[in-house]
Amino acid sequence: MESNNTNSINLNKFISSTGMCSRREAEKLILQGRVTLNNRPTELGNRVFDGDIVKVDGRLLKPKPKTLYIALNKPIGIVCTTDSKERKNIVKFVGYPERLFPIGRLDKPSEGLIFLTNDGDIVNKILRAGNNHEKEYIVTVDKSITDTFINKMSNGIPILGTVTQKCKVEKVADKVFKIVLTQGLNRQIRRMCEYLDYEVTKLVRTRIMNIELGQMQPGDWRELTSEEMEKINKMIATSSKTEEASTVIQKPKKQVSKKKEGPVKNDFNKKSASFRKKSSSSKKNISSFGRKKKRF
Structure with missing residues (x-):
């Protein structure tokens, strides 16, 4: 019984998708009789359906794991690290069955939006400072916000051996302001x-x-939904993945001995393919990991 082609993938494309080789090289393997599909000889044009067994030279090929993109509202106290020695690390907190790592970080005393993924390529593109991808924050401070404060924050502050880039800063309340950054300096705000x-x-x-x-x-x-990821991929389509993208453009300097530079380190829509919520008990005790999450 034949399945609909929309639920299948061309054999050479499947082989390539496993990371073994290019599609053209996969075609050569097929023509050389080195590929079997469900233990039968193959030819160009064969299609692979879910559950099919593809082997090259008798070795089973497995498709790459699905790329995952997760949005988390990180609570205060959770640490953005994959270090298993850290009891409150973000990966343990989410408890996803597959390996993930955070894109960037939020300080332990900070909260809010952060992405986790298994896609290393997108991490580089989003994090590079030169790619100008916006991050927005709502910040509360210990005293009244003045026009002078807003003006200075907007136009650059000298920290970590550099001056922060100009950014959008808006007063929201007496001690609350909104700031939009494209940089990611350590503890910048x-x-x-x-x-x-x-x-x-x-x-x-x-x-x-x-x-x-x-x-x-x-x-x-x-x-994240497929629609959200489509927009993100469009936004990062021209993003540089190179180290140069994360550096600040400066005037050429004379060749002198290297000086140590200051360290530079580098919200969610209601619609969602999958939305999980911590149980009320886990919110009371944020250090309780591994409890089941409600799906709704």
Whole structure:
């Protein structure tokens, strides 16, 4: 019984998708009689359906794992690391059955939107500072916000041996402001505020590129929809993956001994393919990992 071709993939494309070789080289393998499909000889044009067994020289080929893109509202206290020694690391907190790693980071005392994925290529493209991908934050400080504060924050603050790029800063309330960054310096917003003698009491990232935090509560996470990923891929289509993209353009310097430079390190819509929420008990005790999440 034959299946619909829309649920299948061309044999040479399947072989290539496993990372073994290119499609053209896969065609050669097929023509040389080195490929079997469900233990039968193959020819060009054969199609592979779910559950089919493809072997090259008797060796079973397995498709690459599905690429995963997850949006998490990181709670305060969770650490953006994959280090298993860290009890409150972000990967353990999410508890996804497949290996993931965070795109960028949020400080332990900060909360809000962060992506996790198994796609290393997209990580590089999003993180490079020179690619100008926006991240939006709502920040609460310890005293009243003045026009001078807004003006200075917008036009650049000297931290970590450089001056921060100009950015959008808007007063939201007496002690609350919104800031949109395209940089990712270490503890950037906190350091900028400290320079102006302000202390951050709460910091929430509400947006990354086209994705907003939306109705997600701390501890909630969901998979990004195909529509959201389509927009992200368009936004990063021209993004550089090279190291040069993350450096600040400076005037040429004379060749002298290398000096140590300051370290430069580099929200969600209601519609979703998959949306998971931490149970109420886990919200009360954020260190309780591994509890089942409700799906709705």
